[in-house]
Amino acid sequence: MKLPPPDQSILARREEIVGALKAIVPDGVVDDAAGRQVFDCDALAAYTQQPLVVVLPKTRQQVIDVVKYAHAAGVPIVPRGSGTSLSGGSLPREDGILLALGRMKSILEIDYENGCVVVEPGVTNLNITKAVDATGFYYAPDPSSQIACSIGGNVAENSGGLHCLKYGLTTNNLLGVVFITPDGEEVRLGGKAGAQGGIDLLGLITGSEGLLGTVVEVTVKILRKPPVTRTLLGSFDTVQKAGECVAAIIGDGILPAAMEFMDRQCIEAIEAYNAPGYPPGSAAILIIDADGVEADVTDTMQRLAAVIARVGGISVEATDEAQRVRMWSGRKASFAAMGRLQPDMICMDGTIPRKKLPEVLERMAEMSVQYGLACCNVFHAGDGNLHPLIVFDQTKPGEFEKAEAFGADILRLCVKVGGVLTGEHGVGIEKRDLMPEMFTTEEMEQQGRVKCAFDPGGRYNPGKVFPTLSPCIEQGHLHVHGAQLPHPHLPRY
Amino acid sequence: MSKVTNESQAIDFVRQARAERKPFEIVAGGTRRGIGAPVPNLPQLDVSAITGIVNYEPEELICVVAPGTSLPELENVLAQRGQRLGFDPADWSAVHGVSGTATIGGAVSVDAFGPGRLLRGPARDSLLAYRGVNGLGETIRGGAKVVKNVTGFDLPKLMCGAFGTLSVMTELTFRVYPRPSHVAVLAVKDVGPLEGFAHLRKIARSALEPSGLAYLPSGNALLPDAGRGAALIRLEGEETPLQEKIAMARALLGAKLDDVAEGLALFNRIRDGAMFAGTPLDVWRVMIPASEVPRLTAEIAAPLWLGDQAGGLLWLAAPPASASLIRGLAAANDGQAMLLKASDEHRAALGLYASPPPALAKLRAGIKNAFDPDGLLNPGRIT
Numbered sequence: 001m002k003l004p005p006p007d008q009s010i011l012a013r014r015e016e017i018v019g020a021l022k023a024i025v026p027d028g029v030v031d032d033a034a035g036r037q038v039f040d041c042d043a044l045a046a047y048t049q050q051p052l053v054v055v056l057p058k059t060r061q062q063v064i065d066v067v068k069y070a071h072a073a074g075v076p077i078v079p080r081g082s083g084t085s086l087s088g089g090s091l092p093r094e095d096g097i098l099l100a101l102g103r104m105k106s107i108l109e110i111d112y113e114n115g116c117v118v119v120e121p122g123v124t125n126l127n128i129t130k131a132v133d134a135t136g137f138y139y140a141p142d143p144s145s146q147i148a149c150s151i152g153g154n155v156a157e158n159s160g161g162l163h164c165l166k167y168g169l170t171t172n173n174l175l176g177v178v179f180i181t182p183d184g185e186e187v188r189l190g191g192k193a194g195a196q197g198g199i200d201l202l203g204l205i206t207g208s209e210g211l212l213g214t215v216v217e218v219t220v221k222i223l224r225k226p227p228v229t230r231t232l233l234g235s236f237d238t239v240q241k242a243g244e245c246v247a248a249i250i251g252d253g254i255l256p257a258a259m260e261f262m263d264r265q266c267i268e269a270i271e272a273y274n275a276p277g278y279p280p281g282s283a284a285i286l287i288i289d290a291d292g293v294e295a296d297v298t299d300t301m302q303r304l305a306a307v308i309a310r311v312g313g314i315s316v317e318a319t320d321e322a323q324r325v326r327m328w329s330g331r332k333a334s335f336a337a338m339g340r341l342q343p344d345m346i347c348m349d350g351t352i353p354r355k356k357l358p359e360v361l362e363r364m365a366e367m368s369v370q371y372g373l374a375c376c377n378v379f380h381a382g383d384g385n386l387h388p389l390i391v392f393d394q395t396k397p398g399e400f401e402k403a404e405a406f407g408a409d410i411l412r413l414c415v416k417v418g419g420v421l422t423g424e425h426g427v428g429i430e431k432r433d434l435m436p437e438m439f440t441t442e443e444m445e446q447q448g449r450v451k452c453a454f455d456p457g458g459r460y461n462p463g464k465v466f467p468t469l470s471p472c473i474e475q476g477h478l479h480v481h482g483a484q485l486p487h488p489h490l491p492r493y
Numbered sequence: 494m495s496k497v498t499n500e501s502q503a504i505d506f507v508r509q510a511r512a513e514r515k516p517f518e519i520v521a522g523g524t525r526r527g528i529g530a531p532v533p534n535l536p537q538l539d540v541s542a543i544t545g546i547v548n549y550e551p552e553e554l555i556c557v558v559a560p561g562t563s564l565p566e567l568e569n570v571l572a573q574r575g576q577r578l579g580f581d582p583a584d585w586s587a588v589h590g591v592s593g594t595a596t597i598g599g600a601v602s603v604d605a606f607g608p609g610r611l612l613r614g615p616a617r618d619s620l621l622a623y624r625g626v627n628g629l630g631e632t633i634r635g636g637a638k639v640v641k642n643v644t645g646f647d648l649p650k651l652m653c654g655a656f657g658t659l660s661v662m663t664e665l666t667f668r669v670y671p672r673p674s675h676v677a678v679l680a681v682k683d684v685g686p687l688e689g690f691a692h693l694r695k696i697a698r699s700a701l702e703p704s705g706l707a708y709l710p711s712g713n714a715l716l717p718d719a720g721r722g723a724a725l726i727r728l729e730g731e732e733t734p735l736q737e738k739i740a741m742a743r744a745l746l747g748a749k750l751d752d753v754a755e756g757l758a759l760f761n762r763i764r765d766g767a768m769f770a771g772t773p774l775d776v777w778r779v780m781i782p783a784s785e786v787p788r789l790t791a792e793i794a795a796p797l798w799l800g801d802q803a804g805g806l807l808w809l810a811a812p813p814a815s816a817s818l819i820r821g822l823a824a825a826n827d828g829q830a831m832l833l834k835a836s837d838e839h840r841a842a843l844g845l846y847a848s849p850p851p852a853l854a855k856l857r858a859g860i861k862n863a864f865d866p867d868g869l870l871n872p873g874r875i876t
Contacts, residue, residue: 187856207646
């Protein structure tokens with residue numbers, strides 16, 4: 001995977017650009033090599049690139065001034081929150097300003113009457129919950145990185161988490177944003193009432209991976225914490241039965257708060273790591289949470305146990321909080337457990353129709369043999385979101401490329417069975433070149449024109465999500481003649 | 494009028510219109526033509542025959558449907574498998590005094606969410622994917638037929654509430670939800686707006702997961718025995734859990750909670766705007782932060798009104814002279830006032846919503862241009 005080649009004329013102007021940024025944010029420009037090194041990657045650490053310069057604004061006005069300057073000077077911008085993207089969404093550019101929003105971390109307002117919180121973009125996901133925890137509320141989306149990831153980044157990536165099935169992704173919990181366009185205009189979309197008065201641009205910018213602008217204020221819904229949460233573990237002697245169980249639970253009208261699937265390789269790695277006591281010999285297990293009022297949860301637990309028994313599985317309900325925590329401890333340690341097998345790993349993120357699970361798992365096992373790389377599966381079973389973990393050793397020549405090829409094959413398989421390339425991690429740079437597996441040329445161009453509506457100069461996070469730079473043309477249409485791709489003279493990186 | 498029965502005919506129609514530079518109006522059931530700025534004297538593209546359930550997989554919580562499918566038909570198919578749509582779509586034909594059958598495509602295009610939005614969000618939270626023809630006559634698919642997807646821009650969101658200005662939709666994929674086995678509708682009667690809305694907000698902030706919270710003022714036609722007004726609460730669940738929720742609601746409010754006979758029908762009438770059928774006044778749907786509602790209803794003093802979404806959605810019928818007051822108060826309170834029904838002149842003068850600030854208007858125009866650069870589809874309907 002490559003980024004578009006840097007613009008040499010921008011590199012030549014580096015000193016001037018740094019100076020201009022220092023005039024805007026005197027205490028927040030990082031331009032020395034050691035300082036920039038800190039920002040040279042996000043959580044997709046296989047890719048690194050030193051940014052031209054890092055700027056860390058503290059105020060909305062500083063963001064506007066930086067964006068206006070970059071617009072006038074024709075310099076690309078890569079926005080960044082906490083840098084926890086798993087798809088390289090905030091991988092810097094050699095010729096780009098890294099606009100890092102981590103210092104904008106004030107909670108501006110907590111409004112219980114209207115069930116919402118207004119924050120700056122650098123506030124971490126978990127700190128929103130912490131701010132309202134004492135009064136019995138929480139913010140529902142809970143990506144695994146919630147201790148570190150910022151709400152601005154969550155908006156950019158439309159982050160999910162364990163509880164999406166019942167509570168939705170970021171987009172379903174967002175009421176409004178204040179947004180700075182690539183030419184430095186401030187736009188308010190939605191607000192406490194969640195009303196936009198026109199087409200849903202809030203929905204569009206959510207999950208737009210920093211391609212359309214920068215969010216400087218976010219209003220999210222908060223929910224009352226469910227009074228009761230209980231956990232049940234189902235174990236199965238075949239993957240087929242576990243897959244059937246997932247379909248039967250959903251078909252039975254149950255909407256669990258979370259439903260996680262782990263396969264044999266994963267269970268074995270976890271048992272060797274922190275021994276949560278998963279039933280030995282299981283081909284697959286499900287960990288299921290039900291939440292709500294007491295009677296609701298009791299009823300759901302009974303129905304879940306009945307469904308598991310019906311498909312030939314064995315269920316165990318956690319009888320106390322300690323056991324509940326132990327059941328989840330294995331799932332939460334799955335990355336670390338796999339990390340002991342080999343020094344490096346990549347985590348894929350396709351979503352498939354749930355019914356295709358046994359077929360996809362079988363194919364992945366075959367590929368694992370074919371590539372000679374171990375792969376285990378953790379899976380948000382409720383919503384069909386797979387997280388195959390491929391482990392490898394980067395010091396062995398060619399092994400990283402092999403792991404990437406394996407991962408790409410898994411994602412192609414997801415698309416082939418009716419699924420998608422990414423359920424919650426984003427396309428970023430990681431899956432960029434796979435986009436044509438899922439979209440036609442016309443569909444890619446349609447998305448390209450949407451990008452042009454916001455960023456006609458193509459300066460916001462270039463090189464991410466789309467495999468070709470989409471030139472913005474006045475009438476908006478690129479013609480394709482025969483099999484010839486539009487604008488063959490343009491670099492395809 | 495041209496009637497098309499499938500996507501390929503829709504493509505032919507759009508390409509022809511493009512070649513001739515002839516804008517057109519998209520219609521199906523024809524029940525929502527009275528919303529938004531009028532699109533006068535344009536040829537019509539009738540998509541009502543693009544109809545039927547394309548693929549329904551209850552175990553996947555997914556239903557793929559052609560947009561011309563009638564709302565009752567779709568709801569019936571889902572109900573047979575114990576499921577339903579998340580956004581509780583409304584049929585506003587009575588408000589507009591028109592006959593015809595409301596379709597699912599129309600409901601998405603105008604985002605006709607009902608009281609159930611409280612629990613599962615508006616149309617945009619349910620529409621996972623669409624297939625449609627853009628203004629260039631190209632087939633575009635947006636989103637995907639799985640419940641969790643972040644691949645590429647979230648184009649289905651743009652279709653909800655676009656009033657047909659971006660695409661001729663030919664297929665819609667919904668996330669559907671389990672239908673609870675039991676539903677209860679309860680009322681705190683004889684309470685004024687201040688107290689009534691405070692009760693509703695208290696339930697909204699609870700863990701009871703209500704699927705409807707509405708206030709009906711004194712003298713309303715839907716619930717004649719409301720006294721000074723009634724706060725209505727719709728709760729759902731299996732039998733025993735529902736009883737527990739009802740007990741919790743009573744304890745929480747410390748007020749007398751009456752069972753409402755025909756409560757489900759009452760909420761459906763609220764959803765469909767039955768109170769506003771036949772009024773000669775302009776009808777508005779105003780979204781505002783719920784806490785501001787008691788104050789705003791007093792200031793506007795509309796002859797007919799009710800509060801849905803615990804107060805977050807105010808339905809009003811008011812004389813044309815109140816328009817600037819309504820729009821002004823909505824704007825001043827972080828809200829939006831949608832003109833649901835008015836005379837053609839009013840609709841043309843006031844627009845569906847207030848004019849956006851220039852930077853926002855530019856982005857919206859850019860999106861329109863990205864889908865329909867020649868301005869063929871329902872031109873001017875929402876600007």
